[in-house]
Amino acid sequence: MCGRFTLTSDIDEIVELFDIGRNEFEGYQRRYNIAPTNIVPAVLTVDGERVLRGFKWGLVPFWSKDGKSSYSMINARAESILKKPAFRNLIDRKRIVLPCSGYYEWRKEGSGKQPYLFQLNSEKTFGLAGLYDTWEGPDKNTVWSCTIITTSPNELAEKVHDRMPVILNENGIDLWLDTNNMDKDLLTSLLTSYPTEEMKLFPVSKAVNYVKNQGEDLIKEVVLNSK
Template sequence: MCGRFSLQTPVPDLAELFEADPSRLDEWVARYNVAPTDEVIALRRGTGGRELVSLRWGLIPNWAEDRASLPPMINARAESLETRRAFRDLVIDRRCAVLADGFYEWRKEGGLKQPYFIRRRDRRPMALAGLWDVWRGPDGTIPSCTIVTTDANGLLEPLHGRMPVILEGEGAQVWLDLDVSERTMDPLLPFDAEALEAFAVSRRVNRVATDDAACAEPRSAPIREPSGWRERPPVGDAPADQLGFF
C-alpha cells in the first residue's frame, strides 16, 4: 500500500519534467510527510494537454451521500479497478498520476516498526498511478484522488505485499491518455526493482504532524537488492513513548 510520501521538487521543475501546465495549481511548499486527507499534486490530461492540479488524498466518490459516509479511499487495488463501484467509472476518463519524490513503508525490527523511505535510484520524481473524482456537497466541491497499488516487487516485498504503481515512459502516456483502450490497464505492474532503493529513516515520520527534512534523511546505507534486508537494531531515535509516536 502507500500511506505516506514526500514531495519536495519545486513546481516549476515538475511542470518542466512532466510537460504540464501548472497554472491551476495552488501554492505548494515542500512536503516531507504527506498523509491521507492532505492536498497532493496530481498530473492529469485536460482538453488542452497535461496539467498539474491540487487534489485531496483519499477518494470521495461523487455518489457518496456525505463526506463521512465512507472512509477515505487512499489506495485502490489494480485488480479491482474495473469491478469496484467506486473506481470502475473513473478508469474510463478520470485517471491521473500523483507526484512524489518517494514514499514510506514500515518493517518490524527488534520489536519496533522501522520506517523506510523508497525512492528511484536516479532521484527523479515518481508519477504514481491514480484516479480522481469530484464530490459535491452543500458547502462546495471537493476534488479528491486515490493511489493505485499492485503487487510489491522483489525489493519491497519484505516491507509490504503491495506497492504503488509507478508510471514512466509509454506506460505513463497510456494511463494518462484521455481515451480508454484495451491497453489502459497494461501499465499497472510492479516497478523495476533495480531502479529503486530503500533506506531507514527516523521514526519521527510516524507522527503525522511532523513534516520537515529530517523525516526523509537516510539513517542507513541504501538497500538495492532483496538480499540487503536483514534484522538490524532500531535506528537511533529516542523511544517512541518519549516522542508520542503511535
C-alpha cells in the same frame, strides 16, 4: 499500500518533468510527510492540456451521501479497480498522475515498526498512477479527491510490504493521461510493479510516524534501531 509519501522537487521541475501546460495548484511547497486527507498536487489532462490541480487524498465517490471518505479509499488495488463500485467507472476518463519523490512503508522489527523510504536510484521525482472523482455538496462546492493505485511488490518492495504503488515510466504517464485512450486492457497492463533494479530503500527516522513532522531530516538514512 501507500500511506505516506514525499514531494521534494521545486515546482518548476515538476512542471517540466510532467509537461504541465497550466498550474492551478496554489501555494506549492516541498513536503516530506504527505498523509491521507492532505491536498496533494496531481496531473490530469483537460481539453488536451496537462493541468496541475489539488486533490484531497482519500477518494470521495460522486455518489457519496455525506462527502466523507474512508481511510481505505486512499488506495485502489490494481487487481480490482474494474470491479469495485468506487473505482470501476473512473478508469475511462478520470485518471491522474501524482508527482512523488519517495514513499514510506513500515516493517515490524523487534517490538516496533521501522519506517523505510523508497526512491528511484536517480532520486528524481516520478509519477504514481491514480484515479479521481468529484463530489458536489449541498452548498454546491465541489470536492476533488483521489486515490493511488497499488499493485503487487517487486523484489525490493516485498522486503517491507506486500503492496507497492504503481510507478509509471514516461511512456506509461503518456498513455495514462491520454483522455482519448479508453482501452482498458492497455490501461490495466500499465498497473504493474516497477523494475527492482531501478529502485532503492533505506531506513529513516521514526519521526515520520507523526504526520505533523516535516523537514528534510525525515528522508535521511538512519542506523537501524535508532529513533
